[in-house]
Amino acid sequence: xxxxxxxxxxxxxxxxxxxxxxxALRRLHAAHVERVPYEPLEIQLGRPTxxxxxxxxxxxxxxxxxYCYHLNGAxxxxxxxxxxxxxxxxxxxxxxxxxxxxxxxxxxxxxxxxLPEDPSASWVVDVGLGDGIHEPLPLRxxxxxxxxxxxxxxxxxxxxxxxxxxHDPSGSFAxxxxxxxxxxxxxxxxxxxxxxxxxxxxFVRVCVLQRRDATGVDTLRARTLNRHGVKExxxxxxxxxxxxxxxxxxxxxxxxxxxxxxxxxxVVAQHEAHVGGKGKEAVPSx
Numbered sequence: 001x002x003x004x005x006x007x008x009x010x011x012x013x014x015x016x017x018x019x020x021x022x023x024a025l026r027r028l029h030a031a032h033v034e035r036v037p038y039e040p041l042e043i044q045l046g047r048p049t050x051x052x053x054x055x056x057x058x059x060x061x062x063x064x065x066x067y068c069y070h071l072n073g074a075x076x077x078x079x080x081x082x083x084x085x086x087x088x089x090x091x092x093x094x095x096x097x098x099x100x101x102x103x104x105x106x107x108x109x110x111x112x113x114x115l116p117e118d119p120s121a122s123w124v125v126d127v128g129l130g131d132g133i134h135e136p137l138p139l140r141x142x143x144x145x146x147x148x149x150x151x152x153x154x155x156x157x158x159x160x161x162x163x164x165x166x167h168d169p170s171g172s173f174a175x176x177x178x179x180x181x182x183x184x185x186x187x188x189x190x191x192x193x194x195x196x197x198x199x200x201x202x203f204v205r206v207c208v209l210q211r212r213d214a215t216g217v218d219t220l221r222a223r224t225l226n227r228h229g230v231k232e233x234x235x236x237x238x239x240x241x242x243x244x245x246x247x248x249x250x251x252x253x254x255x256x257x258x259x260x261x262x263x264x265x266x267v268v269a270q271h272e273a274h275v276g277g278k279g280k281e282a283v284p285s286x
Contacts, residue, residue, distance in 0.1 A: 004054055006081045008061050009074070012036070020083045022117050026135045028082075029125055032075055033212040037065035037248040038130035040203040043196050044266055045259060051185045051192055053077035063251055067203065068093075068128030069192050072108045073185055075127045085114035086125070089162075090187060091178035093129075095202065101158045101177050105191040109178035111139060124153065124165065130210030131172050131217040139163065147215050148228055170229075172210070172219070206270050207263070209248045218247050222270040233271075237264035 010017060013031040018024045041064075042049050049055070049070065056070035057077070065071060072088070079086040091107035094100070112123045122139035126132050134146045137153060144151045149168035156162035161180035167173055195201045202208075209220040216228035225232045225243050234240045241252040241260060252260055 004077055004081055005057060005061065006078065009057060009078050012061055017082065020115060022115050022123075022136075025079075025084065025112060025115065025123070025125070028075075028079070029127060029133075029135050030214070032071070032127040033132075033134060035249065036060055036071060036127065037250060038067060038071065038128065038208075038210040039065045039248065039250060040067055040207060041209075041250070041255075041263065042066075043201075043203045044207050044263055048193075048196060051189060053185070062254065063249060064254070065248075065250075066128075067195075068108050068126075069185070069188050071128035072110050072126060075125070076110050079112065079125075084112050087111050087113070088183045088185070089178040089180070090183045091176050092158075093176040094174040097174045099174060101156070101164065101175075103156075103159045103162070103177050103179050105188055106195060107176050107178070108183070108185075108188055109176065112136065124163070129173075129176075130208070131212055131219065132167070134212050134214055137165075147213075148217075172208075206274075207267050209244065209250070211248050220244065220248065222267045222274065224271070237261060240264055240267065 013028065013035055015027060015031055049066065051069055051073065053073040056066055056074040059066060060074055076086045076088055087110065089109040089111065090103050090105050091109035092103040092105065093107040108128065110125045112125050115121065123136040124139050125136045133151065137144050137151065139153065141154050149171060151168060152166040154164050156164045156177040159177050159179040162178050164175060164177050166175040195203050198204060206222055211218045219226045220243055223234045223240065225234055234243060237260060244250040245252060
């Protein structure tokens, strides 16, 4: 992994180094979704981002986050450095129940195997879904409850040998499928470019920040701050950036005054388009 800063990463998560175990993996996963936000601000500002996990980590160490390729890419590199057997997989997220299941590479999925408690067992780990899982899930068919969400894992109907994750009905997406074999970061390059730049991409169309903890989800969609169903409409740029800092840990000082105003202008326009019936706030899909 080259100069991958494991110590800095663990400090960002508020954890110390420890040998691989299920308990340690749970701590790493929970800390990541609680402390590292799901956020597309670079996309909103029109700035391309590299796929390399080291570049994603550099942004995470600055107090920022990213979306699935960044977050799961960096996290999988951290797990590898810590001695975990982690595999990246081609995945496909569906935004709504009407969307056909697929594995179109709009999601980087992860599994971990070889834990000392049961070396033959596999686990789904995913810190790149925004309002997804809080802790790893055993990779076996069943229903799993974490906080306010109930999830389902089952064999995929579109990826032979792969798996399907069904989100809670209250979640921001319907679910995702992933293929069984290993994937490389380069496999996601074309889709990453499309998601980052296409006018049809949910990440371009609407600004969504999310953070998961044990009891719920914080979401900032355009101007609406939502704590698992309790909503607040933010009335000014100052209010928006206060929420970004207080709830998601994104410090306004990392952006110029022009960038902050440009982002505020974008979320105002997105909100007005949504409430005015001119368009629908898209659900990002990675």
